[in-house]
Amino acid sequence: MEKPGRWWRGKSTPAKVEAYTRWCYYFIATTEIFTFGPTGFGEVSTPLATALLLIVTVHALLCMVTIPASLDWVLGRRPRPVRRLVVLSVSTLVAAVTVLALALHAPGGGVGRAGGQMYFGMIAFGLGIASLGVRRHKRLPGLVVGVAVAAALICVPVGQSGGEVLAAGLAVLISGGFLAFTSGFSVWLLRAVYALDEAKETRARLAVAEERLRFGRDLHDILGRNLAVIALKSELAVQLARRSRPEAVEQMIEAQRIAQESQREVREVVRGYRGVAVDTELAGAQGVLTAAGIDCAVSGTAAAGLLPGEARSALGWVVREAATNVLRHGDARTCVIALTVDGDRARLTVENDGVRDGAGATATTATSGTTVAGARTPGSGGSGLAGLRERLAVVDGSLSAGPVVGGRFRVVAEVPVRGAGGSPGQTGGSGRGAGSLGTASHGEASLGADGPEREQEQGPGPGLGHGLDQDRPATADGGTYMTKRAADGEEAA
Structure with a gap:
């Protein structure tokens, strides 16, 4: 069984905020039972107090069932739980009216203190939990005022005095309004935490995409012109060679020089991109x-x-x-x-x-x-x-x-x-740089000497610039196709 500490540390910050919010609402629903459930004992008969406790407990359980579905809807994980919200609202109304009806059987023939507390308590808690399903928080003030007025009007038919009716309305307005606005703030905070986390990931992805664009732009700027010149000079060298013109050698030497320069420039770009x-x-x-x-x-x-x-x-x-x-x-x-x-x-x-x-x-x-x-x-x-x-x-x-x-x-x-x-x-750079292209007298860089450096720059990790030599088939002696071709060229020379 997983330890609670590891379970908590294994969550991300948004997941921790979500778990904290969920358990706070579960605690609020449990508070309803322990706050208003036992108030009937000592005020009314034991069977009636037990019945009132059972009603409060069932209402709190309905609130607990509605909480996770509403929070999942807030986070966009499921459709709006309309059915559960309707069931909770109707159950709250029925339970509140039932409490008033049962409380009429209290000693003295009137509604006792326990019935009044349970009445506005269940309406307040039901309003607070149902507020999780409100799509627009601007409607919360109107919803709270409307429920408070309705709670006061329900007390009129049962024979409550004007002061008691006003007290019931104010109690629902204050307590229900507090819980409703708490729900609205919790929903806003939860959405903001997840939005910030998503924005951080998006910013990281944009940074990577921007760097990829920069790298691609640098390679295009370097290779685009040089490859075009190499193609042109190679074509010119072919035409001159067909005519047995000595200028063909000069054109190929120039194409070789541009190719080596391009190789050096690409290596510098990769070094600047990958080097740390x-x-x-x-x-x-x-x-x-x-x-x-x-x-x-x-x-x-x-x-x-x-x-x-x-x-x-x-x-x-x-x-x-x-x-x-x-x-x-x-x-x-x-x-x-x-x-x-x-x-x-x-x-x-x-x-x-x-x-x-x-x-x-x-x-x-x-x-x-x-x-x-x-x-x-x-x-x-x-x-x-x-x-x-x-x-x-x-x-x-x-x-x-x-x-x-x-x-x-x-x-x-x-x-x-x-x-x-x-x-x-x-x-x-010793050991792996023995095979070089060209000689030092020509002032040209050694490809073999840069081999370990390029491998170190690229490294085994993922990223752009990695695998520049992966597509070159290896020869039997461990070299690449390009180095083999260069060696054959030297032997021919």
């Missing part, structure tokens, strides 16, 4: 979390300058993903982010409270095959913590994540401060 740095992400995470009402403490920003370029980028993705998880998968109030350098290892720790149930119930490490709750395995191309594990593996780093004592969640990432054969602040 831990110091920048630390400042950004603190600003975003603070704006969301989370007390965020960041330390160790100066230590970022001691890290190699790849390590800074990998830890930057850890900060970004951890901050996103704090915002989306919990109801955190505090978050502590610390970056420390100890010897040849850098350690980044992100710890927050307000962990939802199931948001991090399974710990994971970078060297194990354990998956994180809510994250797919790296082999499946998933994102989240599984993607971070892949990013850190590129720089020989490690990642651990899981709940800790006190209902908190901790993410710890470690990377080496010095890369293999490199120095702090430099990106290691």
Whole structure:
């Protein structure tokens, strides 16, 4: 059985407000029973008091049945519960008149104090619950006044004096009006909370869409003109080659130069789109979390300058993903982010409270095959913590994540401060950059040397710019189709 604390922490903020509103109305309906039900005992005979208690209890149960259907209609989850609202209204009228009729049998032959309290009490509570089904809140004042007048007029046929009739009308006007306007405010507040939550999600989607448009626009501006020029010069080179003109070689050299320039410009666009740095992400995470009402403490920003370029980028993705998880998968109030350098290892720790149930119930490490709750395995191309594990593996780093004592969640990432054969602040690029296109004497960039950099920029996570080389068929020696073609060209040369 799920513990109440975990059940509550597992809800989003709008869901918490909704649950609080529902249980407040259930409590109001229960209050009707304990406030007006026992008043008949001691005032009238026990059988009559029991009958009055039963009537009040049935009316309160009808109110409880109407509450969830009305709130679901308010949130747009179901049609308006017209039948339940009509049943509640008619039952309230019948119960109020029945209470007056039964109270006439009280000692002394008149309506006792218990009957009067039950009368205006049931009308007030019924009016308050029925107000949940009012489509336009501007009609609430007229509805309250009309019900109060009707309640006063009903007392006239049973022989009540003018003062008693006026007292009944005022009692219904005050108590019923309070409950009705409370219902109207609760409905407005509930709708506003869900609207704000939806607006926040819409704003995030618009930001993503805007960034996609920017990225597509940059690629179009870069590739559109250059591809047109390459096509034109290639066609010209073909025509010249058919005529055995030596100018064909110059045109192809120019087309090659433009293609390499386009490749460099696209790489710069992707680098600007995908590239992250831990110091920048630390400042950004603190600003975003603070704006969301989370007390965020960041330390160790100066230590970022001691890290190699790849390590800074990998830890930057850890900060970004951890901050996103704090915002989306919990109801955190505090978050502590610390970056420390100890010897040849850098350690980044992100710890927050307000962990939802199931948001991090399974710990994971970078060297194990354990998956994180809510994250797919790296082999499946998933994102989240599984993607971070892949990013850190590129720089020989490690990642651990899981709940800790006190209902908190901790993410710890470690990377080496010095890369293999490199120095702090430099990106290691050895090993995978052996195969290059062109020579240094031509002043052209090496495609192989940029291979690890591009892979690090793209990373395993989702996003635009990812998979620029995915559609290129691999060759037997592990290279891509483009690099194979270039190598064949060099041999031919």
